[in-house]
Amino acid sequence: MSSRPTSPRLLIVDDEHGIRKLCGDVLRRSGYLVEALGDGEAALRRLSAAQAEGAPFDLVISDVRMKPMDGLAFISAVRALDDDVRVMLITGYPTLETAVEGMKQGARNYLTKPFTPIELRDAVKEALAGWTAPLSGSALEAAAEDEVERFGGLVARSASMKALFAQLRRIARAQATVLITGESGTGKELVARAVWQHSPRRDRLFAPVNCSALVDSLMESELFGHLKGAFTGANQQKAGLFQYADGGTLFLDEIGDLSLALQPKLLRVLQEGEIKPVGGVRGVKVDVRVIAATHRDLEAHVQAGAFREDLFYRLNVFRVEVPPLRARRDDIEPLADAFLHDLRERIGRPGVHLTPRALAALQGYAWPGNVRQLRNVLLRAATLAPEDAITPEDLWLDGAEGAPPPTGDYPFEDLTLEDVERRHILHVLRRCQGNRSHAARILGINRTTLWKKLSRYGLEDA
Ligand SMILES: Nc1ncnc2c1ncn2[C@@H]1O[C@H](COP(=O)(O)OP(=O)(O)OP(=O)(O)O)[C@@H](O)[C@H]1O
Ligand SMILES: [Mg+2]
Structure with missing residues (x-):
């Protein structure tokens, strides 16, 4: 066994020379050991050589659109080669499809072009969260290690929470859905609020809904509204939370408790940006950012057939795992x-x-x-x-x-x-x-x- 390097090893793969140079310079200055290559095939050869030398890479940063081998094919080959290496994607064309596909291939996060050096550093820090080799003596050992950091209502000093704050700052700026997981009492709701407070939607409504608190039939009309006469007791047309929160943020707490009957309806909103009030036939356009949270193991629910896989991937575009206090x-x-x-x-x-x-x-x-x-x-x-x-x-x-x-x-x-x-x-x-x-x-x-x-x-x- 050769000894581990004192800094994480990164491999940048991008067919644009400019991006390789920029990332390389920024990340080397931050104390990482960086190599950069221009195509997927060469990168795969380098990865396996490094493995054979007993000095494997810790993080692969790859462009999505590359030639001849495209980024998604490349990272799936990386996965086949090395189960431990972390993967981060850089994309100029952020579509949900790439995000979902990348996630299935094991990419942990994304950076959208154009990005600033700070965003790059944050994203790398986040991708390496929990990396355990000794960092002593490296420029990475932040002078601010003992400092208490605040983000929204959250307070933290641990490296893992600081990395999480960096992740949250980037997530906040995006529009995509966020899935927050973690044990009960870890601060998931505070995380959701903090994301909203730092998002461009901070001046619009933040509407929390507890998915486990409502019965199914009511839940649907609560979320999507109903038309007059849609069911017994529906004497008035009523707007749902998605309509109230139009332009704002909906926090779906305890999403793991959402019934199988409602899951496809939520999926539809996320896919089409459109809701259908109970008793209605026509869709109504809404612009709502969804943040969901659960203390349950959603992957296990998917395995057990209690949670739809397609909905899981839609929610899981950004995944925030709040670590237990211990x-x-x-x-x-x-x-x-x-x-x-x-x-x-x-x-x-x-x-x-x-x-x-x-x-x-x-x-x-x-x-x-x-x-x-x-x-x-x-x-x-x-x-x-x-x-x-x-x-x-x-x-x-x-x-x-x-x-x-x-x-x-x-x-x-x-x-x-x-x-x-x-x-x-x-x-x-x-x-x-x-x-x-x-x-x-x-x-x-x-x-x-x-x-x-x-x-x-x-x-x-x-
Ligand atoms: N990092 C933090 N800094 C300050 N207060 C925190 C932090 N994390 C959690 N709290 C506080 O701890 C309590 C629990 O947090 P919260 O309600 O967000 O947990 P949760 O993960 O949503 O729990 P549950 O799964 O039971 O709903 C709240 O009073 C919250 O203000
Ligand atoms: Mg909660």
């Missing part, structure tokens, strides 16, 4: 900071903070519920911790390293009755999102009494 522990500290920052004011404990041991416990925990669970754990700890300094014990993380399982200890041991009351009221108010009537009901007191207690504890604004 795979990006670098994000835990900035996330905890951001959540505590918001909480301090809301719960009226300006001094509340994590002890180093509590932070270590958070970083060592497995987070089956991902970022959402982290936020909830902090909310509970910040509200209930007897001291402003949150200890590992205050986190009540079961089975976490560094945090003993709850011993059944009573957490209010050293508190006065007033402290407990104050904290309990705050806790309940938070759970009720500040709704005083609801909180009073849970606390078993009337609203006047609650109001008096709030003013006594200085919590009028809580």
